[in-house]
Amino acid sequence: MLKPEPAGGPTPQLFFQTANAYQRSQALKAAIDLDLFTAIGLGHDQVPTLAERCGAATRGVRILADYLTIQGFLTKEGDRYKLTPDSALFLDRRSPAYMGSVLGFLHAPKFIAAFENLTEAVRKGGTVAGEAGTVSPEHPLWVDFARSMIPMMAKPAEEIGMFVRQSQPNVKKVLDIAAGHGLFGIEIAARCPEAEVTALDWPNVLTVARELAHKSGIESRYHTIAGDAFQQEFGEGYDLVLLTNFLHHFSMQTCESLLRKIHRSLAPGGRVITLEFVPHDDRVTPPPVAEFSLIMLATTPEGDAYTFREYEQMFAAAGFARTELHPVAGSIEQVLVSMR
Numbered sequence: 001m002l003k004p005e006p007a008g009g010p011t012p013q014l015f016f017q018t019a020n021a022y023q024r025s026q027a028l029k030a031a032i033d034l035d036l037f038t039a040i041g042l043g044h045d046q047v048p049t050l051a052e053r054c055g056a057a058t059r060g061v062r063i064l065a066d067y068l069t070i071q072g073f074l075t076k077e078g079d080r081y082k083l084t085p086d087s088a089l090f091l092d093r094r095s096p097a098y099m100g101s102v103l104g105f106l107h108a109p110k111f112i113a114a115f116e117n118l119t120e121a122v123r124k125g126g127t128v129a130g131e132a133g134t135v136s137p138e139h140p141l142w143v144d145f146a147r148s149m150i151p152m153m154a155k156p157a158e159e160i161g162m163f164v165r166q167s168q169p170n171v172k173k174v175l176d177i178a179a180g181h182g183l184f185g186i187e188i189a190a191r192c193p194e195a196e197v198t199a200l201d202w203p204n205v206l207t208v209a210r211e212l213a214h215k216s217g218i219e220s221r222y223h224t225i226a227g228d229a230f231q232q233e234f235g236e237g238y239d240l241v242l243l244t245n246f247l248h249h250f251s252m253q254t255c256e257s258l259l260r261k262i263h264r265s266l267a268p269g270g271r272v273i274t275l276e277f278v279p280h281d282d283r284v285t286p287p288p289v290a291e292f293s294l295i296m297l298a299t300t301p302e303g304d305a306y307t308f309r310e311y312e313q314m315f316a317a318a319g320f321a322r323t324e325l326h327p328v329a330g331s332i333e334q335v336l337v338s339m340r
């Protein structure tokens with residue numbers, strides 16, 4: 001979508017598309033706020049009935065629906081709109097894969113604010129959103145994350161749950177570091193009946209994880225450690241430590257020190273499952289994965305999207321015998337399995 005036309009001469013198209021990209025994200029937000037995709041899915045496919053269903057002006061809905069057609073979220077035949085297969089799956093509220101809530105994090109004012117001073121972040125080489133950005137203790141953004149991101153994490157959590165069920169079915173002690181919503185540990189507890197899961201995160205975030213554990217019916221096997229992963233005692237004898245979407249917030253040196261602490265907490269034969277954005281060595285491919293490092297620049301002092309070579313190096317330096325990389329179906333992230 002963002003590539004310039006392959007036609008002959010130079011074109012400012014990429015410049016304009018990128019300069020105006022905020023209009024596209026705001027149009028998507030408006031459609032989700034008005035539940036326009038669900039309304040079309042329900043058959044309100046012409047402007048007058050669609051506007052009525054959305055509680056909006058016909059002029060507003062006509063212009064928005066046409067814009068979303070141009071952007072590829074809808075199709076239009078005559079004066080009737082239809083959802084594309086992707087919009088039907090991810091943007092119709094009735095779908096189990098509905099993603100609308102994800103904007104609760106992606107468009108959270110504190111998250112967007114971190115990008116408003118990107119020039120300064122580039123000058124500095126790290127976030128200018130407070131001293132430590134999103135890695136400040138008990139940063140409130142993580143409660144938004146825990147409440148909003150479950151639809152995005154559901155598929156990888158299910159995949160990791162199935163992987164553990166297959167490869168470590170008798171797993172007993174599981175530590176879920178920076179658990180957030182808790183979905184990853186909960187999926188394992190749901191599939192491995194002997195698993196006792198300990199979730200570690202800031203106290204305000206753990207409230208969300210406990211709610212989900214309760215809803216999932218595994219709360220009697222769900223325990224928590226509230227506080228800083230770098231300070232709190234983990235205990236020992238873990239068969240499995242989960243590190244999903246956490247290491248990218250820190251420098252390699254800080255990651256290594258955490259990995260050493262994790263290594264000490266593992267039982268013989270224990271392993272770590274890390275879920276991460278892992279770009280190729282060129283750091284620019286695959287694009288959606290490699291782009292992740294810009295988020296780390298804007299929101300953290302030293303975070304990054306590390307390559308597999310860098311992760312291998314960090315785990316080896318912390319004492320791990322071997323690290324393997326696995327793709328995750330339905331996700332752009334990858335899993336690293338590291339053996340004690």
Ligand SMILES: C[S@@+](CC[C@H](N)C(=O)[O-])C[C@H]1O[C@@H](n2cnc3c(N)ncnc32)[C@H](O)[C@@H]1O
Binds near residue numbers: 182201229245
């Ligand atoms: C990107 S979220 C990942 C949540 C979940 N593991 C997932 O993969 O969806 C990062 C999590 O790290 C937690 N966190 C950040 N700094 C932390 C620290 N120093 N100690 C413990 N948790 C921390 C946040 O509260 C947040 O829940």
